[in-house]
Amino acid sequence: MKNKDLKLYMTQRLSAIFMVPFILLHLGVIIYASRNGVSATEILGRTKGSIGWMLFYGLFVVAASIHGTIGIRNIVSEMFAWRGLKLEIAMVLVVVLLVAVGLRAVGAVT
Amino acid sequence: MADTIKVEVFKGEGGQGAYQVFDVPRMESQTVLDVVTHIQRNLDASLAYRFACRVGMCGSCAMMVNGSPRWTCRTHVGDVVEDGCLKIAPLRNLPHIRDLAADLVPFFDKMQKAGGRFVAGKEVPQQMLNIDPQSPARVAVDAGIECIGCAVCYAACDVVAWTPDYVGPAALNRAWTLVNDERVADTGWHLQQVALDGGCTSCHSQGACSVHCPKSLNPSQSITGLKRAVAAAFIKGEL
Structure with a gap:
């Protein structure tokens, strides 16, 4: 692929744009919900069984995992001179790991 | 002003070698190129270095001076000397x-790789193209066109050091x-x-190219422009 760098660059930028409303809503809800104090039980009472929150945080996790992995790929490639198949396999493992632990966390609260 | 400067000069071949120390008389308005020339003419005739115009037009005398890439002909010793020492x-x-x-062959090869050459249309224009000097496109061209290809920005760029395929700031500025x-x-x-x-998306906008450019050009800004243009073309499905 002659312009893989470009595709990864655009994927990283577009995933960042995609995450903006998620970040704003995430922070907005935290500030709004905790203005009078909120317990873990109360939070879980709202998120448990909610398909909406599951989708919200599920998509957020997938986007953040893709976005972060591309950044990690650049760092690993530049700092440790990893290139080629070794780099690609390592990054597939990173994105799978991030998605897995992220979705596990989402599953635990929804 | 001290009478002499201690000058460490890299001597060797093909990346192998070591710094050799020379004591060079300190003079008024002395440039780093003067120092290197003094060593070659009076202390070590075998010293290999490159220069041509001596007045900041050709860019061939660029070297690392105390860790920074510079035109040695336009660098006064007084501006860069540290504790009476120079490291070249x-x-x-x-x-x-x-x-x-x-x-410099890889540097110029990468300029070609980045499409850094003017290609006119096959047909001869019937009329002279009327280009408005104030148009945004021409202003952008004027801002970058003064590059003389000295490779100072290329030597300053960490991304070039980390990513061997990266074409570098001068090639992208030309593009x-x-x-x-x-x-x-x-x-x-x-x-x-x-x-x-290895093109414009490899750049991290660190700006070392713009900081070190002896002509005060802004390759970093040019690369940002390319990133915008490339992103727009990608979204339109043209890339």
């Missing part, structure tokens, strides 16, 4: 030939002047070239 090495990020001479040149027949071809792996 060949340009970074380029293959080493001998002593202070670096091989940006062509993308904005109204006389160019196929702007899309230039965007395709800079969008290849």
Whole structure:
């Protein structure tokens, strides 16, 4: 692929744009919900069984995992001179790991 | 002003070698190129280095001076000397030939790889193209066109050091002047070239190129322009 760098660059930028409303809503809800104090039980009472929150945080996790992995790929490639198949396999493992632990966390609260 | 300067000069061949110390008489308005020339003429005739115009026009005397890439002919010793010492090495990020001479072939090859050449249309224009000097495109061309290809920005760039395929700031700055040149027949071809792996998306906008450019050009800004143009073309499905 002659312009893989470009595709990864655009994927990283577009995933960042995609995450903006998620970040704003995430922070907005935290500030709004905790203005009078909120317990873990109360939070879980709202998120448990909610398909909406599951989708919200599920998509957020997938986007953040893709976005972060591309950044990690650049760092690993530049700092440790990893290139080629070794780099690609390592990054597939990173994105799978991030998605897995992220979705596990989402599953635990929804 | 001290009577002498202690000058460490890299001596060796093909990347192998060591710094050799010379004591050079300190003079008024002395440039780093004067220092190197003094060593070559009076202390070590075998010293290899490159220069031509001596007045900041050709860019061939660029070297690393106390860790920074500079035109040695336009660098006064008084501006860079540290504790009476100078450390002079060949340009970074380029293959080493001998002593202070670096091989600039990869630098110019990458300029070609990034599409850094003017390609006119096949048909001769019937009328002279009327280019408005105030148009945004021409202003962008004017901002970058003064590059003389000295490779100082290339030596300053950490991304070049980390990513051997990266074409570097000078090549992309040249490409940006062509993308904005109204006389160019196929702007899309230039965007395709800079969008290849090792092209403009490899840049991290650290700005070392712009900080070190002896002509005060801003390659970093040119690369940002290319990134915008390439992203727009990608979204339109043109890349």
